[in-house]
Structure formats: C-alpha cells, structure tokens
Amino acid sequence: MKINEIHKELSTMTIRPCLIDYDKEREIFTWEKVAKEFDGLPSGGLNIAHEAIDRHANNMLANKAALIWIGERRDRKVYTFLDMKKETSKFANVLALLGFSKGDCIFTLSTRLPELYIAAMGILKNRSVMCPLFSQFGPEPILQRLLRGNAKALLTTQALFEKKIRPLLDQLPELQTVFLIDAEEDESEQVRSLKRLMEKASDIYEILPTDAEDMSILHFTSGTTGMPKGVVHVHKAIFTHWASGKYVLDFHPSDIYWCTADPGWVTGTSYGIITPWLHGITNVVDESEFDAVRWYTTLENEKISIWYTAPTAIRRLMRLDNEPIKEYNLSHLRLIQSVGEPLNPEAVIWGVDKLKMPIHDNWWQTETGGIMIANFLSQEIRPGSMGRPIPGIDAAILRHNDDGTVTEVTEAGKEGELSLKPGWPSMFRNYLHDDERYAKCFIGGWYLSGDLAYKDEDGYFWFVGRSDDIIKTSGHMVGPFEVESCLMEHPAVAEVGVIGKPDEMIGQLVKAFVSLKTGFEPSEELRRELIGFGRKRLGSAVAPKEIEFTQNIPKTRSGKIMRRLLKAREMGLPEGDTSTLED
Ligand code: ATP
Ligand code: MG
Numbered sequence: 001m002k003i004n005e006i007h008k009e010l011s012t013m014t015i016r017p018c019l020i021d022y023d024k025e026r027e028i029f030t031w032e033k034v035a036k037e038f039d040g041l042p043s044g045g046l047n048i049a050h051e052a053i054d055r056h057a058n059n060m061l062a063n064k065a066a067l068i069w070i071g072e073r074r075d076r077k078v079y080t081f082l083d084m085k086k087e088t089s090k091f092a093n094v095l096a097l098l099g100f101s102k103g104d105c106i107f108t109l110s111t112r113l114p115e116l117y118i119a120a121m122g123i124l125k126n127r128s129v130m131c132p133l134f135s136q137f138g139p140e141p142i143l144q145r146l147l148r149g150n151a152k153a154l155l156t157t158q159a160l161f162e163k164k165i166r167p168l169l170d171q172l173p174e175l176q177t178v179f180l181i182d183a184e185e186d187e188s189e190q191v192r193s194l195k196r197l198m199e200k201a202s203d204i205y206e207i208l209p210t211d212a213e214d215m216s217i218l219h220f221t222s223g224t225t226g227m228p229k230g231v232v233h234v235h236k237a238i239f240t241h242w243a244s245g246k247y248v249l250d251f252h253p254s255d256i257y258w259c260t261a262d263p264g265w266v267t268g269t270s271y272g273i274i275t276p277w278l279h280g281i282t283n284v285v286d287e288s289e290f291d292a293v294r295w296y297t298t299l300e301n302e303k304i305s306i307w308y309t310a311p312t313a314i315r316r317l318m319r320l321d322n323e324p325i326k327e328y329n330l331s332h333l334r335l336i337q338s339v340g341e342p343l344n345p346e347a348v349i350w351g352v353d354k355l356k357m358p359i360h361d362n363w364w365q366t367e368t369g370g371i372m373i374a375n376f377l378s379q380e381i382r383p384g385s386m387g388r389p390i391p392g393i394d395a396a397i398l399r400h401n402d403d404g405t406v407t408e409v410t411e412a413g414k415e416g417e418l419s420l421k422p423g424w425p426s427m428f429r430n431y432l433h434d435d436e437r438y439a440k441c442f443i444g445g446w447y448l449s450g451d452l453a454y455k456d457e458d459g460y461f462w463f464v465g466r467s468d469d470i471i472k473t474s475g476h477m478v479g480p481f482e483v484e485s486c487l488m489e490h491p492a493v494a495e496v497g498v499i500g501k502p503d504e505m506i507g508q509l510v511k512a513f514v515s516l517k518t519g520f521e522p523s524e525e526l527r528r529e530l531i532g533f534g535r536k537r538l539g540s541a542v543a544p545k546e547i548e549f550t551q552n553i554p555k556t557r558s559g560k561i562m563r564r565l566l567k568a569r570e571m572g573l574p575e576g577d578t579s580t581l582e583d
Pocket of ligand 1: 221363
C-alpha cells in the first residue's frame with residue numbers, strides 16, 4: 001500500500017498538543033511519574049472512583065460539569081463533579097446497606113442513562129466489581145454472563161427487566177437484588193426501586209482502603225472471533241487511562257469530550273466513563289444510537305472538541321454524500337480518534353476532505369484495558385496504519401517457531417503476531433474462570449494479542465488481520481483488511497467483508513462480500529468491474545476471485561464485521577456464538 005502521509009502543522013493548532021516530541025516523550029516517560037498524578041485514598045490505596053470523581057469534587061473542579069447527558073428525546077441534564085460525588089456516594093451506600101461488599105459482581109443492563117454512570121462509580125467506591133452488559137443483548141447472552149460472573153445484583157430499567165430479566169429470575173439463585181432505575185416503588189425484597197433507595201441514602205461515603213490490584217471491572221469481549229471471554233481488570237488500570245488520555249486524547253481542561261461507545265463494550269467504560277473524569281474533563285453522553293443528523297447535531301450543539309468513535313460509524317457517515325462542515329458548525333472539533341476495527345485509509349482521507357481533519361486510528365483490546373498503539377495529534381499519520389505505541393508501552397511483531405517459542409521480527413514489513421511487553425498497568429489480570437487460557441497468551445516474555453500486523457521502518461504498526469481471519473491462498477498469506485480497504489476505494493462500495501473460502505486447488509479463495517452505497521445497484525457488470533478493480537490494485541494473487549453483493553454484512557453490536565459468520569454461512573456450517581450479533 002502506498003504510504004500517503006498526512007501531517008498537520010503544529011503552527012496551525014490553537015492548543016499546544018500534550019505530545020510534541022514522540023521519541024523524547026517515550027524516553028522520559030515512567031509509570032512512577034504517572035502515579036504522582038493521583039491523590040491516593042485518604043484511607044490508603046488507589047480507587048478509580050476517588051481519582052475520577054471525589055478528588056475533583058473536593059477541589060477546584062467541584063462545580064465544573066462532569067457529565068452532560070442528552071436523552072433519547074433530547075432532554076438534557078448536567079451533573080457537576082460535586083453532584084456526581086454525592087450521587088455515586090448514595091449508590092455506594094445503597095450497596096453497602098444491602099450487604100454488598102468488596103469483590104461482589106454488580107451488573108448493569110441499561111441504555112446510556114445517567115444512573116448507569118452514577119452506578120458505575122458507586123460500585124467502584126464500594127469496592128465491588130462493575131460488570132456492564134450491553135442493553136440490546138437478548139435473554140440468553142444475559143443469562144450466560146450473569147451466571148459466569150456470579151452476579152449478586154443488577155441495575156436495569158423496568159422495560160428491560162420485564163422483557164429480559166424477569167423470565168430468568170428462577171435461574172439466578174445468587175442474584176439478591178435488582179435495582180430498577182425508573183420504578184416508583186419496590187416490587188419485593190428482591191426487586192427494588194432505585195429512586196426510593198437513593199432518597200434514603202446518605203450522600204457521604206468514605207471509600208475503604210482499596211488495593212491498586214483489587215478487581216474493578218469485569219468486561220466481556222465482543223465475541224467477534226468466538227465465545228466472548230470474561231476479562232478481569234483492576235483499579236491500577238487508571239495509570240494507562242490517564243497516560244492515554246493525555247497522549248492520545250490530548251485532554252486539556254477546556255475540552256468537551258464525547259465517546260460514542262456504549263459502556264457494554266470496553267471503550268465505553270475505559271474512555272466513556274473513566275478517562276475523561278480522571279482528567280477532570282466534561283464528558284458528553286448521548287443516549288441515542290447512531291443517526292447521522294443526530295450525531296452531527298450533538299457535535300455542534302455540545303461544542304465537542306475531542307470525539308472518540310469507531311470505524312463503523314465513520315463508514316456510515318461516509319455513505320452519505322454530504323458536506324458536514326457546511327451544514328453544521330463543527331468549529332470546536334479539534335481531534336477525532338477511532339478504535340475497534342481497522343480504519344480504512346479511505347476513511348482517514350475522508351476526514352481530511354470532509355471534516356478538515358484526519359481520523360486518528362488507535363489499537364487496543366478488552367484485554368489491554370486501554371489504548372496501546374495510536375496516531376497522535378501532533379504526529380504524521382500514515383492512513384491505514386494504527387500508529388505507534390504510546391509512551392510506557394512496548395510493542396513488537398513476533399514470529400512463531402515450530403518448537404512453540406517465539407522470536408521478535410525486526411525486519412520492517414514482515415508480518416507476525418502483534419505483541420506487548422507485559423506489565424502495563426491496565427493489562428488484564430485473568431480470563432474469568434480460565435487460568436489456562438490466560439497463561440497461553442504469554443509466551444517468551446510477551447503478551448500475544450492474536451492480531452497479525454507488521455511494523456514499517458519508522459516504527460508505525462500496520463494491521464493485517466486477526467490470526468483467525470488470515471487467508472491462505474496459493475501459498476500466499478492474505479490479510480482481509482488489505483483487500484477490504486482496496487475495494488472501499490471504489491466509489492460504489494460502502495462496506496466490505498473478506499473471507500477465505502475453502503478451495504481444492506488453491507487452499508482458500510479470496511471472497512468479498514460487498515455492500516453498496518445508496519444510488520448503486522448490484523449488477524453483473526459492477527461485479528466484474530470490482531473484480532478488475534481489485535486485480536489492478538492488488539494483483540491477481542491477492543485480489544478477490546469472488547464477489548457477492550449483500551446489504552447485510554453481519555456485525556457485532558459494537559460494529560465489528562464478523563468474518564467468522566460470513567465464512568460459516570458460506571460453508572453451511574454452524575454459526576457458533578451469536579450473542580453479540582447485531583439485529
Ligand atoms: P473476541 O475477542 O471475543 O473475538 P474482539 O476481539 O472483537 O472479540 P474486543 O476486545 O472488543 O473484542 O476487540 C479487540 C480487537 O478489535 C482487536 O484484537 C483487533 O482485532 C480489533 N481492533 C481494535 N482496534 C483496532 C484497530 N485500530 N485496527 C485494527 N483492529 C482493531
Ligand atoms: Mg479479542
């Protein structure tokens with residue numbers, strides 16, 4: 001792929017970025033220095049909620065907006081850091097009074113309501129474990145997760161309770177309490193009105209000593225490649241959150257920030273709740289799901305300066321043939337970051353073209369707890385590259401040897417498994433109930449991510465594909481991302497999913513599932529044109545040999561293309577776990 005460099009001149013930026021000299025910053029960085037950014041608990045130790053909420057509420061930021069919430073019907077509420085301190089203390093008291101304590105798993109199943117954000121911090125204050133579920137899960141995935149996490153309590157809404165939880169109650173003997181956000185009165189000893197409990201609770205709560213290694217959050221992965229895994233995190237993760245908030249999200253006190261991810265996914269907690277508040281930043285939450293007009297309006301109305309979103313949303317905005325900066329006042333926006341899937345070069349360039357700023361890709365996983373590799377505001381962007389490791393993080397490309405060991409690949413451009421030097425603060429501490437699987441992720445002093453990538457001469461990392469998705473065709477290894485990005489450059493194409501289809505002659509045949517932009521119709525002619533288009537750019541060894549039009553590329557609810565489903569359907573095989581499949 002041609003390296004097309006995009007560089008924004010520092011002199012054109014009105015706010016000086018936090019990171020200017022990448023190499024120097026890496027050199028002088030230590031986690032010990034990050035530790036100094038935190039207060040620590042008066043009672044001893046480190047607690048996320050104290051660092052994110054209480055210490056600001058106790059100081060100069062007490063009256064600053066911490067949460068700006070925009071409801072489905074555009075109703076709007078503002079909570080200051082002091083409001084958040086009081087509300088989260090009340091919820092912590094509610095939990096404590098009901099007997100929930102350190103280590104108990106408290107689940108949430110709610111749309112993005114203020115109570116969800118209050119509960120998240122209240123749970124952490126009580127040293128319980130926050131386990132967020134995505135509100136659109138069906139009953140079966142919810143049951144599985146509640147059972148696997150030994151759920152002691154659940155926060156939800158009346159509607160979600162009736163539809164999804166009530167039928168499960170007799171299968172959940174450990175579930176002591178259900179908190180209903182919007183119920184006026186208690187239903188029973190077990191099913192309680194959050195409002196009534198909060199009314200009676202004190203807004204003063206002293207957080208008990210918390211060890212930085214105490215469990216904080218249990219997150220389930222997206223299920224893109226198989227059964228979602230329960231991932232265990234600890235309070236110390238905020239070290240990474242703080243560092244990435246500084247270097248990647250470039251937080252400055254005046255910023256207004258919007259992360260579009262739902263707390264059901266790790267981005268929605270690490271960066272939709274914790275990181276902005278660690279930095280004392282105003283965090284905007286929009287309850288509604290994706291809608292282009294709504295999203296542009298939120299960016300405009302709330303004067304968003306830092307926007308963290310995902311490739312799937314950007315691709316949907318790209319489908320519209322409009323001129324956003326002419327139609328909306330987006331003049332406050334100064335940085336767009338994206339995560340979750342590979343960001344096609346086309347999308348980076350679309351940003352420059354339509355929003356007058358590139359989209360910055362970054363890479364991480366539920367397991368890493370925070371951003372590991374990123375494109376930084378002040379640094380050159382190479383569209384299609386995930387960027388470089390953040391200060392404090394060491395990443396490498398590893399080759400697997402036949403004897404089970406690994407060797408670092410130092411040669412530029414050579415593919416291998418993207419790996420990280422273990423020990424970063426937000427590293428997951430286990431897979432829930434699966435020590436063996438956890439242990440297998442670490443070989444030869446590295447954490448192996450399961451993603452394939454390569455590094456260029458200047459240390460930029462380029463995503464190739466998930467190791468499960470790699471296609472072996474006529475002796476070549478083909479990463480689906482490369483083929484998908486190429487087809488995305490064709491004006492008719494909105495989205496692409498590429499798989500390897502078993503083939504007797506060549507092992508696997510590259511097959512692309514293509515969805516078209518509005519105004520384009522599938523036809524034999526277009527199919528042939530796309531095949532030719534691919535061949536010209538990728539060469540016949542890599543280009544797709546088959547193209548199928550579909551407006552329905554299966555995706556996870558967090559917007560990731562599920563290639564394993566495309567493949568299973570193509571081959572008529574069982575679909576496996578589909579709990580995270582979008583409707
Ligand atoms: P599961 O592990 O259950 O299959 P998942 O890996 O999709 O699901 P997450 O932890 O939410 O669950 O996603 C992390 C993965 O998403 C990464 O391992 C990578 O494959 C992909 N990803 C995230 N960001 C990027 C990016 N910027 N470029 C390419 N891939 C990315
Ligand atoms: Mg994964």
